[in-house]
Amino acid sequence: MISIFTSFGTLKVNNDLSLFINNKKLTPQFRTLNDIFPVLYTTEDIEISKDTPLYAMYRGVYNEKDERIFLQRKIRFDITIMSNITIGREWNKTLGHYHPIAENNLSYPELYQVLYGKATFLLQKKVNDEIIDFVIAEVKEGEAFLIPPNYGHVTINSGNKILVMANLVSSNFQSLYEEYIRHKGAAYYLLVDGSLIPNPNYKKIVRPRFSNKRFPISKDIYSDFLSCPSCFNFLNKPSLISDFSL
Numbered sequence: 001m002i003s004i005f006t007s008f009g010t011l012k013v014n015n016d017l018s019l020f021i022n023n024k025k026l027t028p029q030f031r032t033l034n035d036i037f038p039v040l041y042t043t044e045d046i047e048i049s050k051d052t053p054l055y056a057m058y059r060g061v062y063n064e065k066d067e068r069i070f071l072q073r074k075i076r077f078d079i080t081i082m083s084n085i086t087i088g089r090e091w092n093k094t095l096g097h098y099h100p101i102a103e104n105n106l107s108y109p110e111l112y113q114v115l116y117g118k119a120t121f122l123l124q125k126k127v128n129d130e131i132i133d134f135v136i137a138e139v140k141e142g143e144a145f146l147i148p149p150n151y152g153h154v155t156i157n158s159g160n161k162i163l164v165m166a167n168l169v170s171s172n173f174q175s176l177y178e179e180y181i182r183h184k185g186a187a188y189y190l191l192v193d194g195s196l197i198p199n200p201n202y203k204k205i206v207r208p209r210f211s212n213k214r215f216p217i218s219k220d221i222y223s224d225f226l227s228c229p230s231c232f233n234f235l236n237k238p239s240l241i242s243d244f245s246l
Contacts, residue, residue: 004115007223017056017081028056036095039185046088054092055082073229076171082163089191096154096180100173106149106238110169113144113221118159122186123151131187131205135246144215149238154186168221170236211246
């Protein structure tokens with residue numbers, strides 16, 4: 001069992017992806033290998049069964065005393081736990097999704113923080129079927145990373161242990177997975193050996209680039225939000241960060 005000490009409580013994480021906060025067990029939504037089968041680089045050399053849970057999503061996680069401010073601001077705080085297994089030649093990864101438009105042709109952004117482990121984010125910006133920007137960001141434990149408006153993203157557990165992430169996001173929408181499923185994944189596949197393989201299901205893609213830009217935080221994104229809820233208005237009004245670049 002892993003123990004993680006945060007401003008919103010003590011997290012205890014088991015290898016089966018179960019989560020306890022202050023000794024209270026939470027109920028997740030699981031993604032299994034079968035769920036992400038459509039976006040894999042290859043289905044060969046996979047040694048786990050299709051019903052194997054790859055990651056667990058815990059939605060709307062906050063202390064009861066803080067619930068009102070989250071609901072008033074229409075902000076959701078989530079925890080995601082990813083197993084440290086490999087899927088054939090790939091690291092464990094999420095299905096990938098975009099966010100719908102919030103205002104002024106800008107989609108909802110999302111803020112992540114790595115609480116334990118290491119994450120690699122694959123971000124892509126598209127015009128029709130053309131990928132005009134592809135960004136790779138390796139985010140370490142304790143760091144926060146912003147998914148800007150109009151970027152789809154995949155999260156990869158690129159470390160050798162369980163990955164635990166927190167995120168703040170608007171509660172006004174549901175994620176859009178169809179584009180990633182239709183294209184059989186992101187514009188590039190990241191393999192365990194470090195290779196980046198272009199996905200031939202896209203009409204045109206650009207060369208990938210790396211980003212070291214991180215979102216500034218004091219302790220963690222939960223306490224930062226409670227200290228200044230208005231500072232996170234951009235999660236529902238992306239025009240407030242329309243000039244943000246990775």
